[in-house]
Amino acid sequence: MTQYLTTLLGVPIATPSGAVVGELDDLLADARQWPVPRVLRVEVRFPDRDRGWLPLDAVRIGPDRVSVDAGASRNPPDRTHLLRLRAQLLDHQAIDLVEAAVVRVNDVVLTQTSAGLEVTRVDVGLTGLARELAPRSSRGLLGRLTPRAPWQHELAWTDIDPVESAIDHFQLFDAHAGIRRLAPAAIARILPPLRPGDRMAILGALGGETVAAVLVASDARFRRLLMTKLNQ
Amino acid sequence: MLAILGPGLVSGFADNDAGGIATYSLAGIQFGYDLLWVILASQIVLFFTQEVGARLGLATGQGLTGLVRGRYGVRWAAFVAVLMLIANLGTTLAEFAGIGAALSLFGVPIAVSAVLSAVAMVLLVSRGSFGKVQFLFVAVGIAVSIAYLASAILAKPDWGLAVTRLVIPKLSGAPVYWLAVVGTVGTTITPWGQAFIQAYVVDKGLGVKALLGERIDVALGSWLTNVIAGFIVVACAATLWASGQTNITDVAQAAKALGPLAGSSATLLFAGGLLAASLLGLGVVPLTSAYTVCEAFGWEAGVQWRWRDAPVFYGLLAFFVGFAALVVLIPGLPLFQVIVLSQVLNGLLLPFILVFVMLLARDRSLMGALRSGRLLTVIGWAVTVILAAMSVVLVYVSLAPPAS
Structure with a gap:
């Protein structure tokens, strides 16, 4: 199953009883996983603007809601090798190794595999840009429609190189x-x-x-x- | 040092485009020498705004909207890009209006002047080398300077009064006076000028070491810009204002009216200056639009690339120039109102741009050693607040119905 980061950002996070505890603010992936980073944690923004973190196995990500069993920890995790997909990848420059060009990351494509939720591709084309610019309520629909768009331009994670300035506090698997x-x-x-x-x-x-x-x-x-x- | 000069000079020269010349001419026609102090004040403000733009380019190696996107996200970058495009479209129309007005004095129809200048500009920017494009821009700027210096001398002005009014303001409580003050500042300090100097510093491949040279370049550009503006005011004040011809409302009429008062060569020089300045603006403003969009959305941009390397950049450039050329051909389009409206749009946008510029210039992770210090920050924000207030006044007075 494929998901787009932009369609997940801002999605409400709710307990089994339906009480909304906050919204999804970012996903944190292990940058030293090879060949692609695997998402380990979900960053939650609470209504009081404070942040908390949940292990990925404590949440179930649905199309318009994230369900959570446990309460989120307000203690920040050790970020040494954690890549924050929204803060450090989305909107930042990356190098397209196939075309030898500098591009902007318009969206991050996540794939659910047997190993977990993995960062498999980045969208550098107009479809990703459209999802990012669209109101949150219509991003899900765009996410379902745009994969068929002829002007879609996605690059495999192994075909890009994120630039240092966005992620300067840790080293990728093999920078x-x-x-x-x-x-x-x-x-x-x-x-x-x-x-x-x-x-x-x-x-x-x-x-x-x-x-x-x-x-x-x-x-x-x-x-x-x-x-x-x-x-x- | 000579290798560093360019961005400040070209940006400064291009500030005196069709809209600028129209505004300065009307200032001289309606108020004589009284607004020369505003020219001096604009020079100081222009230096500080352009300096911070150049410094952002030197420190980050990136254009304005690219930095806004990386720091504040795609929506703010798109917001800045869209507003800039709207304002730049108005300014590009004004450049075509200026070219049309200047050439109409020699009997050239506006359809011919618009098409020829559009094709020439796209070919020049896309096919010329970086060095040649810059050389041409600076040469045109110098030609404009000489044209208006000569116009002012031929007009035989009262230089003593001009110098007095330059340093001792003669204030008035009349709303029209303050509208002219705001218009004069607003036409000198522009959103596209702010984005252009940063993009040009990046395109020229300058680094942190070039800071001193770039400050000199910006100071020289700001000074020359305002010296030319002063000469335009003086030329019109010494002739049209002094002879009571204050009901002239457009710059082509002003050029024509100079003839009987200062000789036919003054008309030729004035119209030639307007033509050259409008062509320079036509080269710079659509270029800034293309930079702005490409930086925001991550497409390759810069005049060092060929068409095949940066097709979106050159495609946008051709589109902006072509679209404005088509609009200006609409029969009955009030060209002078187009020029005025373009300045209102610029005035409306400028404070938004400056807020982002000031925030980015204080960002330690972006700017490193070139981050704005406390003094430059205070000056920068003071300038931003003053210009915001003036822009509000400009927009209000421009859009409000005249008092009966």
Whole structure:
């Protein structure tokens, strides 16, 4: 079963008796799971704006409601290796390793497998954008209709590289492994739209010879900028 | 240092577009030298708003709507993008109106001028190299400066009175005076100018080390912009206001009326300046629209890319220019009202943009060492509040029915 993050955000979280305790604010996935992150926790926003966290196995995610058996803990979990899908992935830049381009994440596609709820793809096309911009009440309908849209553009999790600035407090399973496989000219193409810190993080993950080849392949103005940063 | 110059200069020059020239001309025609102090005040405000825009570009390497999306989500980014597009469409129409008005003095129909200028601008921006595009923009800006400097000298103004009014305001309680004050500030400091300088700094590939050079670039751009504006006011004050011709309501009439008073070369220079400034605005404003949308939604943007690398960016650019060219061809469209309305829209949008700019500039995780300090933050917010108040006045006075 496939779900979209945007259709889950803001969904009411209710006890078996039907009492709404809050709404779904984020999903936290284990970023060191390989090959794809697995969702471990649900972040709840209570009516008093405070937040709580529930283990995924304590909730049942339905199309328009999340049912919960236990009360949510208000103690934040250790986030060292937890990827917050809304806060750190949605709306942020990511690198499309297939097209060697910098894209924006418009939605996150979750798939229920035997192992659990996994982050299998990200939507970088107009369908994801439409779901994100739509009122919450119509996102579910859009989520059911848009997978058939011809302009849908989803990328497998293994074909993207999230940029560092959004997730700087932990390391992914193998940060920038995909970028290391790209040709220097492709890397030179993806660096300019990134923030300076992200460019340096990528160059830092490459070998010396590759960095030199990337510099050679870069536009002259941009090469000067990169060399200034590298010399600092 | 020369490699850094450009964003501040081009953004500043482009501020004196068709709407700007119309506003400054009317200020001189209706109030003589009295509003020159506003030009000086605008220069200071323009420096601070453009400096923070340039600093955001240097620190983050990203455009405004991209930063808004990453920090505040897609809905706020879309909000900023849509408002910017509406205002920019009005401004693009105003540029076509300016081109049409200038060329109509030489008998060129507006249909011909609109189509030719639209095609030329899209080809220039999409096919020219970054360096050539920038060179042309700066060259046109300098040509506009020379045209209006020469117009002002030919008008034989009272320079002593002009300097006095520049530093000692002559205030009036008349609503029309304050409308002109707000209009003059509003046409100098624009939403698209704010987004453009940030995107241009990014496109030029400048980094944190370029801060000092970029501040000099912005200061130079702000100064030149307002010097040109001053010359336009002086040229009109010395001729049309001094001879009592204060009922002129559009800039083409002003150019024509200059002839008998300051010689036919003054008319030619004034119209030539309007044409060049409108072309420069036409190059910059739709470009800003394309940057704004692509940054917000994650499509590749920048004049360093070819059509095949950034088809959405160039497609949007062509669409914005083409659509505005078609609208301006509507028979009976009141072009002068279009120019005025575009400034009202700009005025309405500017405070929203500045609020995001000021919030982002204080964000330590985004800005690092270039984060706004306490002094710059206080100045920035004070400027934002003043401009917001002025925008409210501008919108109110523009839309309210005239008192009987």
